[in-house]
Amino acid sequence: DAGITQSPRYKITExxxxxxxxxxxTWSHSYMFWYRQDLGHGLRLIYYSAAxxxxxxxxxxxxxxxxxxxxxxxxxxxxxxxxSQTSVYFCASSExxxxxxxxxxxxxxxxxx
Amino acid sequence: xxxxTQTQPGMFVQEKEAVTLDCTYDTSDQSxxxxxxxxxxxxxxxFLIYQGSYDEQNATEGRYSLNFQKARKSAxxxxxxxxxxxxxxxxxxxxxxxxxxxxxxxxxxSLTVIP
Numbered sequence: 001d002a003g004i005t006q007s008p009r010y011k012i013t014e015x016x017x018x019x020x021x022x023x024x025x026t027w028s029h030s031y032m033f034w035y036r037q038d039l040g041h042g043l044r045l046i047y048y049s050a051a052x053x054x055x056x057x058x059x060x061x062x063x064x065x066x067x068x069x070x071x072x073x074x075x076x077x078x079x080x081x082x083x084s085q086t087s088v089y090f091c092a093s094s095e096x097x098x099x100x101x102x103x104x105x106x107x108x109x110x111x112x113x
Numbered sequence: 114x115x116x117x118t119q120t121q122p123g124m125f126v127q128e129k130e131a132v133t134l135d136c137t138y139d140t141s142d143q144s145x146x147x148x149x150x151x152x153x154x155x156x157x158x159x160f161l162i163y164q165g166s167y168d169e170q171n172a173t174e175g176r177y178s179l180n181f182q183k184a185r186k187s188a189x190x191x192x193x194x195x196x197x198x199x200x201x202x203x204x205x206x207x208x209x210x211x212x213x214x215x216x217x218x219x220x221x222x223s224l225t226v227i228p
Binding site: 048 | 218
């Protein structure tokens with residue numbers, strides 16, 4: 001199916017564990033993004049990528065690692081999960097260009113206990 | 114600094130009435146795009162409407178229109194003839210090409226439509 005897929009939809013993990021959230025898109029969009037959504041903060045950018053092998057930090061990158069070896073995949077790894085990383089994580093993709101909006105994945109609800 | 118401000122955490126509107134959700138932005142760039150997204154309780158993010166900084170006409174998409182006042186740096190969303198299904202969170206966002214094409218989002222407005 002065409003679109004952008006995030007997995008898992010729900011995840012519970014323990015403090016200190018490494019966890020990877022997956023994001024896969026089928027449109028070959030050049031840009032991909034990871035946001036976290038927390039009440040009162042809206043959506044905050046964690047990392048983004050303009051193309052394969054090109055990534056850059058967003059507003060809240062600490063504690064997260066990304067990679068993009070293929071255009072269609074953009075995994076987000078929490079190296080050592082903390083309770084403050086409990087959040088809803090959205091992956092998005094887009095073409096470059098002013099009028100192109102984001103296409104969002106369905107989100108991953110992560111709980112760190 | 115790039116910034117979006119949504120000053121209304123929560124709004125109520127009577128069914129079939131119109132409602133305006135406020136959004137102001139702060140950027141020194143001349144070229145940018147403004148977007149509104151809807152997030153229902155199911156959690157997905159749904160694109161509603163787009164306005165380019167050089168567009169002279171206000172954007173419209175069905176019951177949605179964007180009241181764009183460039184000098185005031187405001188991009189308010191107007192929903193006409195509200196429906197119960199419009200109850201959701203609404204996010205305003207700005208896209209600025211010179212900052213890596215990322216979007217900056219506001220904190221959102223929760224809209225409740227009352228029957």
